[in-house]
Amino acid sequence: MRAGLEASRAGVDVGILSKLYPLRSHSCAAQGGINAALSPEDSVHDHVYDTVKGSDYLADQDAVEILCREAGPTIVEMEHFGTIFNRAPNGGLDRRAFGGATYSRTIFAADRTGLALLQALYEEIAQESRVRIYDEWEALKLVIGEGRARGVVALDRRTGKIDGFAAKAVIIATGPFGRVYQHTTNSYASTGDGCAIAYRAGALLKDMEFVQFHPTALPGSSILITEGARGEGGILKNAKGERFMERYAPHVKELASRDVVSRAIVTEVREGRGFPDGTCHLELMHLGREKIETKLQEIVGFCRNFAGIDPVTQPIPVYPAQHYMMGGIHTNPRTESSLPGLFAAGEAACVSVHGANRLGANSLLETLVFGKIAGANAAAQSRSGPSADFAVAEITAVEEEVHRLWDRREGESPAKLRQEMQVAMEQDVGMFRDPEGLSRAQRKIRELKDRFQTCYVEDKSTVYNVNLTDALELGHMLDLAEVIVAGALARKESRGAHVRQDFPRRDDAQWMKHTLAAYTPQGPALSYLPVTVTEYQPKERVY
């Protein structure tokens, strides 16, 4: 939406396709906040350094500089659009501490910052006469003509109609694909459709093996407990009552970067110091009722509704769950992908500003900063170039493909295949990886891709057919899962969120480079790209 707003204000016509009503997009679930170095002691410089360090030196530093430089203006702009941020007594913005950050630089709206920003943006875009929003249209194919992105073919979920959207430029901002995992904080809609159709159309994916596991999710439902809970002073304890982060990150303890805290929790549980239900505890009780109920309102609701506990008086059981994909569609800092006419921004893209591990409260920032850049660049490109058009045959080809799936009269259910994929990814492509497990996962994904060719959509209705879209989304996720596994198997080092038990150390000589993956019918073809370093040479990460 930020891209659409920018393009519209640059004077071009914009169509926004969203498979959900836009206000339901997964950005609404972002809780903790958005980073900007606004306090007197802080600086853009420090924000850049923290982000690069957090990324385990895999982020492109030129892109990080853009991210951090634009942070202040982005906050101001969103405030002018109407976002209701929490305030300090002097009328300025309130801030909270977040992991991996030298200073408190996370601006927030209670613990529903994503919802606040999403609403403000949606409401701002409501004024734009050049923007048309296509609610509940699901993109199924990126159309390429003469080597350029020419638009998309999409499915109207309400009517089952498949239609074409020709465009001079296409921006993909479809968010994550956390649903490839069994335990994820992501929404059910997070199936990476945009990444998958771009990949199939020839766009390169980047750094897909870097999967962030958030330290504090509720066991079972994997509902996220914001890092803001630790930012406000929450502490982690094991079953022996130890504040174990003192051992893993003596300086900043609970506010180390997410990969470090997640590994610490899993290590505690694996070495027998977890609670009987296989969790560690996040304690907020010492913060007091008022602070908890005003600054962590949603968390109180989550705990009471989904875990049956009151965080004011009881500890919250937590265990890491998949949370964020550092990888995505390869773009440069101008958000241009490897395909002319195709742009990408937000979690679907990999610029890369997060490298091997994202810092909390940098993702809402990335989405807004690079969304705006994508909108401006796509608009500029739309003023020249070939007219927006493609052959009707592109639409009929997709129709035929969908009908081949839909008309099948028997076969396995997409739900079964999805569950098998999720279990395989969870067990073998999780936080700690080894070549045996990764190879096993690779074989499993290939097997599932074969079985997908004969899966069966039982629902034959044209109206809001979730059975059909589930199946199409499963196809998308299988492609992306295959790339995650291939990247993880190839990368023989441990960096950020990617930990190989057979290669426990970071290897800058061999592996300080981005993984690129190109689609081939036989599976992803990998190549590598150097990391852009401007100011910060890699050194060991200590928190």
Next chain:
Amino acid sequence: MPQVPFEIYRGDDRQFRFQTYLLDVPEDTPILTALLRIRDEIDPTLTLRYSCRQAICGSCAMRVNGKSRLACLTMVGPEFRRRGKLRVEPMANQPVLRDLVVDQDPFWQRYRAIRPYLIPDPARPMPVGQVNPMTPAQVDQFRETPRCIACASCYSACPAVAADPAFLGPMALAKLYRFVVDPRDGAYRERLAQVQNQSLWLCLRCNLCVEACPKDVRPAERIVDLKWMANQEIGAREEGSRHALAFMTNIREGGLLNETKLVRQTLGIWGLLSQIPKGLAMMRRGRSLSRHPPITDREQLDVLYRELDGPEDLQHRLRPPGRGVKGDAPSPSTPGNPPPPGGSS
């Protein structure tokens, strides 16, 4: 817990039936999870909207045992025990597309109709390169409205929406309140004028929206606030608002309703005359207007009215601070104690 029978609405507005699915589920299973299990394990043709499963995206509103609820936030065990059944239907007041999926276009149209964006006052431009100053007290003025997730549970539960297509509905009006109290907004009067003569007074104050809201936004209370503000700012110009004011002055004067006065104050003198046949008809049936003497011991009454008129709460609600009423809002030009710079330092 024994197998739970889920009675689920299948079909659309024209043709539907209830289909029963039996499912083994733990007590603390959200209804959404149960429905997705029915889809995965029993019947993939059942359709519904869902996404975040944590009560923040607003997709899965539906009626559970007749009440508008988020399926992800309503647990199977308590609901089944309370009612002895689990009947799941699509939201009301919206056409059913299929099964539990409704057409939400009318709902979104009403949301857009209130112009849900800041309309700045040209005389007070946004500070260049800086955020607008706003105190925590001013943020409190938004009350619970920023929590709204536009799930439409309130819209589904609202009898006024069912009765009158002109009614904007609880969500849109709560959203309107959010803009009316925003110190950055410059369209205070226009916004109130937009609803004073149509939507506002169609609210029945039944409180069903408050009961239905999964995020405790309390739309009905914000509608009452809007009524106060609109009467103050625009004046009582149509029946609903005049009726409310007539009630208030009536009771203030005599401690009891004077129904003749009430009708005249609401409908005007011609309106009163137009009601004469109705009055005569009532008298023929032995129903007369009350003729109680005014109440003389007015102490308690005065206490109530002082409470209502009191500067503490009501003034706060009549006009948001930052508009010169309470004068506790810092202005962008206030010297000293400046907010942090918006731009990078």
